[in-house]
Amino acid sequence: MKFDFRHFTFNSIFRLDDYSSEILLIDNDLDQNQLTRANQLIQHTNENIQNILNILSDASKNWSVSRIGKAERSALILGISELLLNLTPRKVIVSEWTKIVDKHSSSDGAKFVNAILDNISKNNDIDN
Numbered sequence: 001m002k003f004d005f006r007h008f009t010f011n012s013i014f015r016l017d018d019y020s021s022e023i024l025l026i027d028n029d030l031d032q033n034q035l036t037r038a039n040q041l042i043q044h045t046n047e048n049i050q051n052i053l054n055i056l057s058d059a060s061k062n063w064s065v066s067r068i069g070k071a072e073r074s075a076l077i078l079g080i081s082e083l084l085l086n087l088t089p090r091k092v093i094v095s096e097w098t099k100i101v102d103k104h105s106s107s108d109g110a111k112f113v114n115a116i117l118d119n120i121s122k123n124n125d126i127d128n
Contacts, residue, residue, distance in 0.1 A: 005038035045081040071105035090121040
């Protein structure tokens, strides 16, 4: 099974204990286009991590970011970053990150990620 750039960026951020360390792309077998997208997403996330965490904190009103499960938090951070990049339709971004969480966590976690990303994607603070 061939994975897309989201799979490898998810694995790259998931292995971190906190977000003070730079996210580095782990071993992958991506084609050039997918590798470019992965590097764009990781670079954007690294450069904007504090803003992304602030957006996540605001969007998850009853949950502190530290209480969000690691798989869900990793997908939300990358999903928000991808929404900010505005290179892919919002519905696709929400759907793809929801699928990743469903695979790596639980259906409840996937529903949580879907609700948060959908809410953020409709928020006027995301300029796209």
